[in-house]
Amino acid sequence: MxxxxxxxxxxxxxxxxxxxxxxxxxxxxxxxxxxxxxxxxxxxxxxxxxxxxxxxxxxxxxxxxxxxxxxxxxxxxxxxxxxxRTPREPPELGARLAAFTVDELRDLGDHYAAIAGAAARLAARRALPGDLAPLWRSLDDMARAARSSRRAVEPAQRADSTAALRRLDGRFHVEIAAASQSARLTQEEIRLQADIGPLLWLPYDGPEGHDEVTAQHRAIAEAIRRGDPGQARDLAEQHVLDALERLIELRLANA
CATH class of the missing domain: 1.10.10.10 (Winged helix-like DNA-binding domain superfamily/Winged helix DNA-binding domain)
Incomplete structure (x- = not known):
């Protein structure tokens, strides 16, 4: 293990x-x-x-x-x-989103932004080079999954690629929390990713969205590698809050 x-x-x-x-x-x-x-x-x-x-x-x-x-x-x-046994991506993300009110989404997003920001800040302070290697592997895996998504022709292939990207996004954020050396923060990050992670990245489906998220991820990872706690925290918080605002727009558009 x-x-x-x-x-x-x-x-x-x-x-x-x-x-x-x-x-x-x-x-x-x-x-x-x-x-x-x-x-x-x-x-x-x-x-x-x-x-x-x-x-x-x-x-x-x-x-x-x-x-x-x-x-x-x-x-x-x-x-x-x-x-x-890894499950296939559940098809009911739209239904899950509709079950949340805008106030519930905002409250959950605020909480998640605070956790993500704290984890990134502590990772920038505490992480050793070996702790950061998983972040870069995940970023490389995301790039490969994004290329696979662009090449996909069949709807099932695109769905599989999108599901893989969402899992990798969640893994990236959990790895930041793990680099913070806080087991409690890591466990809370896992819980929140499972609760809202697949929904939070729903507005970024598609090549342009993938590119935008990848750029934000790399900026967070670079700030952690530089040992800049304030920048890492701010970037992580803004990353979540930007996704939250887009998710709320999507929720209202489908109301």
């Missing part, structure tokens, strides 16, 4: 009440965001329960729920275990 910052946050103790639901939410969010890759084998039940700070009974209940959702596959026999 990789020891990257996002992975460490995914497998940190869940704490609190309702632990079955908490484990299901933690792992399902990580799978949806691509932090746990399709086909990746989860740790053994005993190890995973210990890392999440829950009993094996609780963990088994959570894995059962994830299997029912099609997010985990259990294989028996030699080389068996629990393996991640």
């Amino acid at each position: 990789a020891g990257s910052g996002p992975h460490l946050a995914v497998f940190a103790p869940v704490g609190g009440a309702g632990r079955v639901d908490a484990v299901v939410r933690r792992l399902s969010d990580a799978i949806a965001l691509g932090l746990l890759a399709d086909g990746e084998q989860l740790p053994s039940e005993a190890e995973l329960a210990g890392r999440l700070g829950v009993s094996t009974v609780t963990l088994r209940e959570a894995l059962m729920a994830l299997r029912q959702q099609g997010l985990v596959e259990t294989r028996r026999g030699r080389g068996g275990g629990s393996f991640v």
